[in-house]
Amino acid sequence: MIHAHTRQPALAILMALSCALGACGDADTDQAGKLKTTRVLGEAGTHNGQFVYPRGMDIFDYNGSPHAITVDKTARLQHINLETGQVIGAIHTPRWDRGKPTGLTVAPSVNDPSALAVYVADTHEFRVLMYEFPLPATDDPQPTEPDFQFGSFGEEPGQFIYPTDIAVETDEANNVTDIYVSEYGGNDRINHFTIDRSNATPAVVWQSQIGVVGEEVDASDHPLAMSRPQSIELWTNPTTNQREIVLTSASHHRIGRITTSGELITWYGGPLDTSDNAYNFPYGLTILADNTALIAEFGGNRITRIDLESGEQLFRYGETGRSVGQLAQPWAVGVAGDQLVILDSGNSRLQFCDPPAKLAPEYTKPVASRPNGTGGNP
DSSP: OOOOOTTSOHHHHHHHHHHHTTOSSHHHHHHHOOOEEEEEEOOBSSSTTOBSSOOEEEEEEETTEEEEEEEOTTOEEEEEETTTOOEEEEEEOSOOSSOOOOOEEEEEOSSOTTSEEEEEEEGGGTEEEEEESSOOOOSSOOBOOOSEEEOOBSSSTTOBSEEEEEEEEEOTTOOEEEEEEEEESSOOEEEEEEEEOSSSSOEEEEEEEEOEEOOSTTSTTOTTEESOEEEEEEEEOTTTOOEEEEEEEGGGTEEEEEETTSOEEEEEEOTTOOSTTOOSSEEEEEEBTTSEEEEEETTTTEEEEEETTTOOEEEEEOOBSSSTTOBSSOOEEEEETTEEEEEEGGGTEEEEEEOSSOOOOBSOOOEEOSTTSOOOOO
């Protein structure tokens, strides 16, 4: 089920319920077509290599090969070698009694620019956690305190209700300079933090809020009205050379582009869009090196690829179902080599498939270069 906050418009709540029951988007997804699946990783279960409704994934280069980090509803992070399919590291987050994490982002560590780390949107614990690689190699993952964390419950600047994703900005030396965190639950917004290194231990300093909670069904209450901003990424527009935040505003069924200073550039889609191009709860977002983006539509059970500058939809791919080649509530999508990798959350698996068109590599791909696998970007 979608964890819709109580202030979400009634129309979106009805659509979310329909999607959760598997009744949404059938006509569109049938047109999108069955996946050409070449490989499946995972199944339902609690052992390494198994998942209980995974709802966070990031793909990255690690020691020269594609790897993924995932998190599921047991609050387990699993570090997976995508070439071998082996889990090479695993932990539990420290607490999960209130709920489990969603978004994951791999980037250089706040503590050490030469170390690679995973940033975890610990959604129902109202905070962001960071773990440096490598994770412990174990088939019995334990609750593990993070190497860095920040956040607390509340509606004040810098506090969170339900954080969903993290975008990390670095300088030329790989030092983390800025962190952006999206959230929902009545705070629906993006928080911008900078890193203060004046003391021995780095600290986050809240800078600004981008966006406001969208109360109106048609999102007319504010140009930057948001309703469950689920995924965010940073992107440099090649035409303007301007740094932008790209986001999925899931319950408004649209994709946004916003400057890092908080100025709206454009929205693609919208809450009242009933055209063939309408988005259906866009959750996952991955930007590619050719300035296109992949969108995992949770409600549409498909992957949509768009041109970021124009918003043109280049392909839609996927259909609803439980069989190999079908999707149930995908939360995330990425690229490994020439393969499209989809976090098929409702089916508790990763599906590798041949895409309808050639894909560029992912836009940002931190690379671990040290022998022990803890290096950062080259």
